[in-house]
Amino acid sequence: MKKVLAVSGIAALLAGCGSSYQWDEVTTSKGSKGKPTAIYVDKKTKEPVSGTIIWKEGDTLISEFKVKNGKVQGDWVTHNADGSVAIEAQLDDGQLTGTTTVYCSGGEKKPQQRIVIAGKKQTDSQFDCASGLQTREEVTVHEEGSKQNGRTLAQSAWRVVNGEQVPAVVANYDKDGSGQLDGVQETFYPTGQVQERKHYNQGKLEGLQEEFVLLDDGTYRLRKVTAYKDGQRDGDSIQYFASPDWPEKTVEKRETYAAGQDTGKTVIYRELDVQVLVPYQDVPPNHYKLKEALAGKSTRDGYVADVESLKYLLQASDIDLNKPLVAEAELPVHYVAENAYDMLVSLGADPLKTTAEGNTRLMMCLKNAWRDCSDAHFDQLLALSNAKTANLFGNTPLHELCKSNSLTKERPELGQRLIASQDINAVNYAGQTALHYCITQRDKTVANALIAAGADLDKADYSGVTPVQLVFLRDPRLGRQKQVSWDAARIQYVGGLLGKSTFNFEAPFPGFDKSLKQLMIEASDAQSAMLVDSLAANKG
Known part of the structure; x- marks a missing residue:
């Protein structure tokens, strides 16, 4: 018995110096088996092993590496089943050091990931196996004893598009190793163009x-x-x-x-107009009932207010008539019923005030055609010094008239009065004149009056569309998909304008690669195409 014990003791000593272990004889007390940073122990005794571990799967040698007190020491090389190298690394006391490379599958030994450790700094790079191009790089700093994986110093990422490397992310961090963003951070579209760019100072935008x-x-x-x-x-x-x-x-x-x-205020420019949102804290306590009384009630003669009662309430109340009565609303002078307008002005309401959007009382009468302002009231407003004022969108009173199908049809005389007092070729925020809107209306009375007064038929808006072309588009809003349509009446109408415009049925049409005539032919509309030919012949 003593002799056996002596032999066992010698075997234990030899194991500590240079023993070898088969893969099924060991397990780990920390980390996953097959990982270089795991701690390897004897499967039976659970004690850390020292020596050489031979890792085989069947007849294939996956790896042969040295451990000391359970920790990998020196080179670590693993192989795939076909014998090609899978991972190469160097370790010191179980910790990665120097360069670690994970290879793509296959025998070309192309890197998929590479980790380079130099002191406290670690650089982690990743690569695209198909092209060999780098797709990511992250530089981190590691403090001894820290529970964190590391604090980032720099980060970059790339995409591989059509075999070429294009940037995806670039981020800069504070050089003190705090891990806070510092400097420029950029993300990119797959094309390599910047999608978002931010600037940081010690972690804050x-x-x-x-x-x-x-x-x-x-x-x-x-x-x-x-x-x-x-x-x-x-x-x-x-x-x-x-x-x-x-x-x-x-x-x-x-x-x-x-x-x-x-x-x-927040200013929002729409396709046809502008909207302004005013912070609620800038508005006095809401006076909804008084606002309703000022606006009046709908009657056959338009909106009518009780003037005497209103006058009493306004004089008895401590209210500034030149400020909104309700959050995000116009001033009283903009919505007061027509029959109470003069009374309101007599009490101190400024008739020249504009809304947050820049609209005058005249503009509000035109925008809200349902208020049915009378001809006499329009004349009163046209006599004011702000009668030509455009709002923040650049729309003039003439623009607003042309935007209203009911006004151009039912009140064409308004067009004549506005034409006489406005710049008929004034452009708004979208580069459009009043004719851009009037010419899309079914009733062309005001449009014809504008043309007769010298409105520019060939003035292109910012999308390159002229008033004449809008006859076939029917939608003056920028940024909308252009859908062309025609009929004999519209073709005849534009045909009558050919002597005043450079428009040509056979020229490329905005938003299309073809002419309007070619579109008619492709739609098998021979009648419309022949009508176009006859108009061109008559012009010649």
Whole structure:
């Protein structure tokens, strides 16, 4: 018995120096079996082993590596079933050091991942196996005893598109190893164009944040800019129109902030007009009932208010008549019933005031045709010094008249009065004149009056569409899909304008690669195409 014990003791000593272990003789006390950073122990005794571990699967040698006190020491090389190298690494006391490389499958020994450790700094790189191009790089710093995986110093990522490397993400971090973003951070579209760009200062957004849009047609432009200070929105936040119909950097929405709080009005430019949202805190207590009394009730003669009762209430109330009575509403002078208008002005309401959108009382009468302002009241408003004022969208009273199908049809005499007092070729925010809107109406009375007064038939808006071309598009809004339609009446109408316009039925039509005549032919509409030919012959 003693002799057997002596032999066993010697075997134990030898195992500590240079024993070898088969794969099924060991397990791990920490980490997964087959990982270089695991701690390997004897399967029976659970004690850390020292020596050489031979890892075989069947007849295939996967790896042969040395361990000391259960921790891998020196080179670590693993192989695939076909004998090709899968991983190469160097370890010191169970910790990765130097360069670790994970290879793509196959015998070409192309890297899929590479980790380089130099002191406290670790650089982790990843690669695309098909092309061999790098797709990611992250630099981190590791402190001894830290429970964190590491604090990031820099980060970059790429996509492989058509065999070429294009950027995906670039991020910069504070050089002190704190792991806080510091400097520029950019993300990219698959094309390599910037999608978003942010600026950081010690982990907080600082300066301008930019967002870019890439449309299906290849249009690439700045979409939004937001100013930050100390991690909060501070200054203007501006959103631009994405559609290529609008000139680049045309503002669609503007907001203003201070220390993260909305401090001013929000201006939103729509396809045809503008909207302004006013912070509620800038509005006095709501007076809904008084607002309703000022607006009046609908009668056969339009909206009518009880003037005497209103006058009493307004004089008895401590109300500023030149401020909104209700949050996000116009001033009293803009919606007061016509029969109470003079009384309101006599009490101090300024008739020249505009709404937050820049609309005058005249504009509000035109925009709200259902209010049915009388001819006498229109004459009264046209006599004011702000009768030619355009709103923030650039729409003049003439634009607003032409936007209303009911007014152009039922009150064409208004068109004549406005034409006499307005710049008929004034353009709005979309580059459109009043004729762009009037010519789309079924009733062309006001449109014809504009043309007779010298309105420019060939003035193109920002999407390149002229008033004559709108006869066949029927929708003046920018950024909308262009759908062309025609009939004999519209063809005849435009035919009568050919002597005053450069329009040509055989010229390329906006939004299409073909002429209007060619579109008619492709639609098998011979009658319309022949009508076009006859109009061209008569013009000649």
